[in-house]
Amino acid sequence: MEMYEVPVSNQEIPGCPPGLEYLTQVDQLLIKQKVELAEALIGFESNNKYEIRNSMGQDVFHALEENDCLTRQCCGPMRSFTIHVVDHNGQKVITITRPLNCTACCCPCCLQELEVQSPPGNTVGYVRQQWHPFSPKFIVSDENNEPVLKIHGPFCGWSCLPDVDFEILTMDEVTQIGKISKQWTGLLREVFTDSDNFGIQFPMDLDVKMKATMIGACFLIDFMFFESNN
DSSP, X not given: OOTTBOOOXXXXXXXOOTTOGGGGGOSEEEEEEOOOHHHHHHOOOOOOEEEEEOTTSOEXXXXXXXXXXXXXXXXXXXXXXXXXXXXXTSOEEEXXXXXXXXXXXXXXXXXXXXXXXXXXXXXXXXXXXXXXXXXXXXXXXXXXXXXXXXXXOOOTTGGGSSSEEEEEEETTSOOEEEEEXXXXXXXXXXXXXXXXXXXXXXXXXXXXXXXXXXXXXXXXHIIIIIOOOO
16 A cells, blocks of 8 residues: 555444545545646646545545546536546545536526435435526535535635635535635646646534535536636
């Protein structure tokens, strides 16, 4: 095992999907998108790849977008996708699926959404965009489609900021329990690539299924707001 990889727990935890046991021990994750040489040099859109790490920088999971070349080049950041999250043994532990929807912000009937499964084939949560004219908003639901949490982004003018926070809120919008943060990656990476870094913070005792769904929410936010259209 590499030094930067966390130990894999074989202990089963009741109510925890297999492969997600480690998520019960963390209250934050770092998601680092890998720089693709073809994108940086010639603007050729490739499948996104991510490293999911703990607060000490140790790899927890790896994530890989599954898509065809035509969809990536023609649809750009609005494309549908399937992202597979795998452990160190290459075992798929989370599958995240986004359908193709219109991205017109003025049309409240064409909103973005995705489904999170863990293990693949077993739905654990949904993330759905909530229409708002000035601010990005999302509702996070459980496997039964019952709303559990909300995610609110900043108001107009935030896209030019180097660091951006999306608040994770209770359904009554009174209490902030965490956040998804877009982190500055440096001038060269920001200008010449669409490779982004994110941090996710949530309560240690948050349902592990919701933690997995927050990973999906982070990918959706990346594609909607930070994935440049080459």
